[in-house]
Amino acid sequence: MRLRIDESTTEGEARAIAKALADHFGDDVDLYVGGDDDPLASASASANGTGAPTPRADGEAVDDLEPTEREELLLEEIEDILEGGPEKYKERLSEQGKLFVRDRLDLWFNGEDGVLFEDGKFANFDSDDRLPADGLLTGAAEFEGRDVHFMANDFTVKAGSMAGKGVEKFLRMQQRALKTGKPVLYLMDSSGGRIDQQTGFFANREGIGKYYYNHSMLSGRVPQICVLYGPCIAGAAYTPVFADFTVMVRDMSAMAIASPRMVQMVTGEDISMDDLGGPDVHARHSGSADLIAEDEEHARELVAKLVGYLPDNADETPPRTDGTAPRLSPEGIDAVVPQEPNRGYDMFDLIERVVDADSVLELRPEYGPEIITAFARIDGRPIGIVANQPNQRAGAIFPDAAEKAAEFIWTCDAYEIPLLYLCDTPGFMAGSQVEKDGILEQGKKMIYATSSATVPKQSVVVRKAYGAGIYAMSGPAYDPESVIGLPSGEIAIMGPEAAINAVYANKLAEIDDEDEREQRERELREEYREDIDVHRMASEVVIDEIVPPSSLRDELEARFEFYETVEKDLPSKKHGTIL
Template sequence: MPRTPTVKQRTANSETVKENAVQSHVDELREIKASAHRGPGARATEAQHAKGKLTARERIDLLLDEASFCEVESLRRHRASGFGLEAKKPYTDGVITGWGTVHGRTVFVYAHDFRIFGGALGEAHAEKIHKVMDLAASAGAPLVSLNDGAGARIQEGVTALAGYGGIFRRNTKASGVIPQISVMLGPCAGGAAYSPALTDFVFMVRETSQMFITGPDVVRAVTGEEITQNGLGGADVHAGTSGVAHFAYDDEQSCLEDVRFLLSLLPSNNRELAPVARGTDPADRTNAALLELVPSDPSRSYDVRRVIEEIVDDGEHFEVHPSWAPNLVCTLARLDGHVVGIVANNPGAMAGVLDIEASDEGARFVQFCDAFNIPLVTLVDVPGFLPGVDQEHGGIIRHGAKLLYAYCNATVPRISLVLRKAYGGAYIVMDSRSVGADLSLAWPSNEIAVMGAQGAADIIFRREIKAADVPESVRQQKIKEYTAELMHPYYAAERGLVDDVIDPRDTRAVLIRSLAMLRTKHADLPSRKHGNPPQ
């Protein structure tokens, strides 16, 4: 007769059955996740590659450190029915969400998968994005969106539009709390374009990415104008004309490489400082080249980028808006390993004047640096605001006030350095001592005045000049007198409006010592909900 199983044997048999059941579920789960990872199939992937575009997962792999990506809600599917949706419920619902690391620091990411519903946003799709945005804000880590979508999913109606509203609200709440970066890798039309516009930086790729509120067909129907998608909202248009995009690239690989570099310069959130990365560039390195780079004649031009390269660590800096408003350079760099934001007039473009676009660019950059604890260094060589009917009618007063407001409102360490001329209201706006710069420095070549000597002499002494037998001779004499009396290099320093006049060769060392002193700066803000900056 067969022996009756013992209690121990029965328990062992039961555990074996359970293990087999669990293993069956694990195998099923692996297959489902593998299916979700593969996406809609090889043909869809080939079609994506044929457009010169990478898939969403390929982009994530380029952005994040190797094998660091942790996906959330990979098994999410839409719940919609009708219009053919009930027969097609792919995993991920067309957006991949999660987190990983960039240079070892946590970064959250979501990437539209154009292979699924053209990356169009539906209810479940939006909820996945909401989830990862909430996680990024809670964890205090940057958020990068890889955008490649066709807008709202028409079949889901108003629920898709409500999904965009949730994204916009989260963009706004996270503004100034965590860095938000939008990378445009495909089309972005209609209301979808507003999320990137709410973020801190926008990257675009030529030929494959476009942004516009109304496409070429609508423009043609309403205005009769003929224009291509790239001509209307391509990378070069937004990087050089509209200012919507901060950076434009020829390919996705170089674009994502620079996103990684930008993240290395930024703090994870507004409660932290940017990471320090000291190299081999000596803090006390002299800058003899500056004597040749900057002409002593204030009317001669030069490229201020070369000045910046001479001052900063290893000559490396990352310019924001390099193709827009070239008369003002805004860039991130390091001084003795510490990240700084540099705002500089560029006499190599439009003589370095401030205009509407330069004012907008500078204001946004100053606000960003202030929000994320990045000290500001301002290099001043400005002849004034750009005159003209177009500028006045375009609101140069309002736009210039944006830059003024941003500087006055900034509480981070602020150092201004007058390289040559600083005239009129533009001098005040470029972080002068009177609007709150912690230290105001100048080179011996500085000319700080209400206006240039020639214009001042023509106004003050116009009667004497007009009555003279040789008017031009008297005019030149009065110009010399005005320069000697009110525009000599130590005039502002004698009146306490400049803290020190320094040797240009000591610029790097002086800036580094000054920033080290200001590192523990504390500024009290007035009690208020928020200010009302000029728009």
């Protein structure tokens, strides 16, 4: 293409015009001025978009230029920051079986390409001490196909402790998560706040205390997942307990309100860090640990599975997958459930015949084990399971189990995860110890959470549903979408043995003949069981349906699908006062 342009056009302008025309028309362009036979500027279509150097005004190709001294200095500064703290502290990490924080990020986010960007790399760059990134990394990354915010302590920099600049980075990351509506990963390995630098970040309006305000604002808005890699003490221990889900790594992590040294100073108790706040303590006794990982790789695997059940935020629905058949055949459900109400069995034998194969992720399995709280899928749909466990304390509900269930229900409801209740319980436990442990307080929280949940709920009366157990397990009065009974089901104020003793004890005592008395007791028990049998409940339309156990999976799949878009309104109020 040969074109003539105005004589006032400069050589630089001519080159720009020629390139633009060549790009637009996909043809070679020669520009001439006046009657000149030689072009003032030329541009080749083949050179554009093929990686050919773009000429500068002085004729030198941009791609031939070397980095400037200024850029090389910046790259050296960045390289130094990426090295983290002193080498001797890195060596200690390997002795403890831990990864250096940037190697940890590579593990989590599949190398450098997974970290989208980092904020505040130069924090405390001009400090008198060498404090790379101020010992705390924040940024954004891609994790299992999802965009997430992350923070991670660098234990090689003052034991991962927190001070002014790192606190600022932490707060900004949280505040940005509120805006983006994307999940947050906290990779914690911190000894707490730097006591010698507390002025300026401890009690300030935008200081470390703001962490927990932001945690509270994020709670139920976006999933917050915390993984502990070391002993997190004092202020550092609050992030894991404020998170929606906490993973501790065995033989590596711990959390406590104070260090063993401080405990000894205050109470005189001589105790190790592991005994004070190790994984077993928080898995079995406090309930603060949702999952225990065996090592760093296992921690990532657990979280990768966990996020598969969760939406990015409260405005979205949980991600569905392709459904799969259960690991065990639904045909065996009825054989799993004993006819005798007091005989134990493992509820997982039933669960694995209802949900998709390999989809169960149980949370807090060692805390309040008489109730199962777990994520799973039915035909690819994420659900939250609340199930009594008859092989643990007969499935009676103790205070810790009620607390665990209440918090799980609340979390599922926050993130639009439908709930499946599998009821087989004699009710809430009685006795002086459970009263001291707050059975009424924790029981009301479970009932409150069930009452207030607006996600679709399906309740299955598997076998016994006695006392207030049927209330806590989303019985007919608690606005479930369905209450389904299996033929083994019973609903009653109490079981036959207790009922006969309560009502007929005096009359039975009047029968002198022992055989006659035992015969009468059997008759009364059978009469009572007929009265509380699930068929009677279905006849009186207390429950919606009795289903053959082998069809329970199909029944639940259809009901969860049908009620997927159900809308429920709560009374207008600021919030309840129970939790």
